[in-house]
Amino acid sequence: MTMTSVMWFRKDLRLSDNKALAKACEESEELILFFQLNPEQFIEGSPNHQAFFSSVAYLKKQIDQHRHLHVHFGNPKDSFKELLKAVPEITDIYFNTDETGYGATRDQEMRTFFKEQKIQVHEFMDGYLHGAREITRNGNYYKVYTPYYKKWIEQVKESPIEVNLSKTTVKSQLIFEKEEARFKTFCEQLPVLDDQPLGEAYAIERLKKFVKEDLKVYDQKRDIPEADQTSRLSRHLRTGEISIRTVWQVVQKAPNSTGKTTFEKELCWRDFYHMIYVAFPKQKEESIQENYRYVEWENKRADFKKWQAGQTGFPIVDAAMRQLNETGWMHNRLRMITASFLTKDLLIDWRWGEKYFQQMLVDYDPASNIGGWQWAASTGTDAVPYFRIFNPTTQSEKFDPKGDFIRTFVPELKAIPNKFIHQPEKMTEAQQKEYGIQLGETYPLPIVDHKEQRKRALAKYEFSKERAQE
Numbered sequence: 001m002t003m004t005s006v007m008w009f010r011k012d013l014r015l016s017d018n019k020a021l022a023k024a025c026e027e028s029e030e031l032i033l034f035f036q037l038n039p040e041q042f043i044e045g046s047p048n049h050q051a052f053f054s055s056v057a058y059l060k061k062q063i064d065q066h067r068h069l070h071v072h073f074g075n076p077k078d079s080f081k082e083l084l085k086a087v088p089e090i091t092d093i094y095f096n097t098d099e100t101g102y103g104a105t106r107d108q109e110m111r112t113f114f115k116e117q118k119i120q121v122h123e124f125m126d127g128y129l130h131g132a133r134e135i136t137r138n139g140n141y142y143k144v145y146t147p148y149y150k151k152w153i154e155q156v157k158e159s160p161i162e163v164n165l166s167k168t169t170v171k172s173q174l175i176f177e178k179e180e181a182r183f184k185t186f187c188e189q190l191p192v193l194d195d196q197p198l199g200e201a202y203a204i205e206r207l208k209k210f211v212k213e214d215l216k217v218y219d220q221k222r223d224i225p226e227a228d229q230t231s232r233l234s235r236h237l238r239t240g241e242i243s244i245r246t247v248w249q250v251v252q253k254a255p256n257s258t259g260k261t262t263f264e265k266e267l268c269w270r271d272f273y274h275m276i277y278v279a280f281p282k283q284k285e286e287s288i289q290e291n292y293r294y295v296e297w298e299n300k301r302a303d304f305k306k307w308q309a310g311q312t313g314f315p316i317v318d319a320a321m322r323q324l325n326e327t328g329w330m331h332n333r334l335r336m337i338t339a340s341f342l343t344k345d346l347l348i349d350w351r352w353g354e355k356y357f358q359q360m361l362v363d364y365d366p367a368s369n370i371g372g373w374q375w376a377a378s379t380g381t382d383a384v385p386y387f388r389i390f391n392p393t394t395q396s397e398k399f400d401p402k403g404d405f406i407r408t409f410v411p412e413l414k415a416i417p418n419k420f421i422h423q424p425e426k427m428t429e430a431q432q433k434e435y436g437i438q439l440g441e442t443y444p445l446p447i448v449d450h451k452e453q454r455k456r457a458l459a460k461y462e463f464s465k466e467r468a469q470e
Contacts, residue, residue, distance in 0.1 A: 004030045004171070005092040006083070009069070010103070012096045012126055012240035013059040014200040017160040019124035024094035025167045027122075032087065032171045033069045035060070036079045037183070041102065043359055047328035050190050051362035055239040057187040058198040067165070068172040071183045076106055077113055084117060086175050093119050096126035096240075100277040101284070101366065128271050129157050129244050132278035135271075141279040145272055152268045160245045203242035207233060211254050218259035225320075225331040226405040231263070234363035235329070237270075244270075277366060284354060284366055292386060294464040298347040306447055307342055308356060310410070313446035315422060316396035317341050319409040326409070328362040333399055340390040344457040345448050386461040389454050396422045412443045 005028035007021050015021065024031055035056060043049040063069040072079040084090055093114055098107050107123070114121050125131040135142070135151050142148035174180065214221065214229040221229035236242045248267065254260055280288045287293045306312050310321035320334035330338070335357075342353045358364050400406055403421030407414045413421060415435045420427050424437065425445050432438055439445050 002030045002089060003028070003091045004032060004087055004089045005094060006032045006034050006090055008093060008095040009033065009035045009059070010095065010098065010240075011238070012243075013055050014203075014241055014243065015059075015063070015165065016163050016200065017243040017246050018096070018163055018240075019126040019161055020094040020096045020122070022161045022163045023122055023124070024092075025164055028092065028094075028168045030171055031168045032083075032090070032175075033063060033067065034083065035069055035071050036076055037071065037073045037186075038075055038079075039073060040075060046359045047362055048359055048364050051235065051328060052239055053187070054190050055198050055241055057183075057190065059241075060183075062199065067170040068174070070171075070175050072176055072179050073182060076110055080110070080113065080117075083175070087171075090119060092122060094122045095124075097123040098127075099125075099132050100274065100281065104278075104281070127240065127244065128274050129248055129267060130155060130271050132275040135275070141275055142272070143276075145269065148272050148275075149265060149268050152271060153264070157248050158245050160243065160249055198241070200241050203233065203236035204246065206236070207231070207242060207247055207250050211250055214259075215251065215254050215263060216257040216259045219262035220259070222262070223333045223399050225323075225334055225400060226408070228331070230332060232329075234365070238363045238365045285351070291465045291468045292461060294467040295460050296463070297349040299349055299352070300346070303346045303447060304342075304348050304352060306444070307338070307346060307348070311444050312341070313425065313444040314341065314392045314396075314450075315403070315406045315410055315413060315424065316400060317392050319400075319406045322409040324357075324360050328360060330361065333395075337390055337392055337395050341392055344389045345392070345450055345453045347453065347457060347460065387458060389457060391450060391454075393422050393450070410443070412437060 005024055007024040012018050012020065037053075037056075060069040060071065070083075072082060074082070095107075098104055111121055130152060132141075135148060135155065137147070137151075142151075210231045210233070214231070217229065218231075221227045233242065233247060237244060237247070244267070251260065251263060251267075276288070277283055307317070307321065308325075310318035310325065312318055312321075316334070317338055320330055320338045323334070324330040324338075339350070339353055342348050343350045354366075358366075396403075396406070400422075402418055403413070403416070406421055413424060416424055416427075416437065417435070420431070420435075424443060425439060427435070427437075427439070437443055
């Protein structure tokens, strides 16, 4: 009887430089390529949800040209029970492990299930340059980035892994006919993302273009939203359409520059925050720092809705939120500005913002600090003091000096001259008339006074610290 193995795809939607797939091809007589969809995890109507499953659909289309990616809907245990019922000769399972959140819980449950079924588990740390437990200080997790980075940069990074699908027989005969039809219907309901190309080939092309054109000036240009000279790889890393080892290797081939060093540090931040999430698995529900678990948030629903809609009266905040709502993506500097504004100016619980970003961002990944809500609220690691509160106006003047980005996403301010673009409320009624705008009607007045809110935020954080220490 043929010994059959399963390659279980999850957040590794690619056929090259994939540790689990490489080993599965090397060691299996017959291999089933499998993707399991758990409806309990779906976020209906969410750009995040739509983007991820568009990438799954793209991978399936790619595989199905010559082989087959089998799909099944249900919770993982039920899906694998159905797979074992259809193919009882399965002896081994290969997957790239998940160390955080839902994925970590799922993997632990499934290890037990596979053991009960006498199925050999082969799992690999594939998604990061260094796993959460690789870089520690005397076995303890780092809480501060700089010493972590100093150790991280000295460690040898793994090279890309060669995958040879021709080494094994891939089972292409249909297993779940009804599930395939259901998946087809499911994919037809996903929006067509013409402006957001998918797949491994595009991700690699995007990486090479970034390294060739933008890497050397990354340190100078990465904070300028209008320049759009960030790598834009976060979405592809989140789905695993490109491997982090491939990213590192291509970057290493580039000439040395301050831009290159800065980008390497960003890759280190990604590993660092993954380690933090493993060390503090409840970080989406509670503050990492106990000192700030008692902040008395004001949580005004009307203000939250204005923030979501980009109607706060602070042009850079509004432009950023509209970029998110229109494109499913937001420039990294703007993520920090909008997150700080929500938590420090509006005094709204960071968990509200986290949930909205999770729904809207196509690259949302809490394990890589995409979103940065603990950072924004100063409730995460020791890296960010609570008194660091962004002034949205000075941030706007510094990173969008001519207001080009603001005008792109807040068209009602298009005719405003540069001297008023960051603070339209400074215009007289006559000037408003001259530039075709009526504050409070066609564009809102600021919903808060930043100076006053800064004082109130500091007081609330001080109170929380005192309460924690009682």
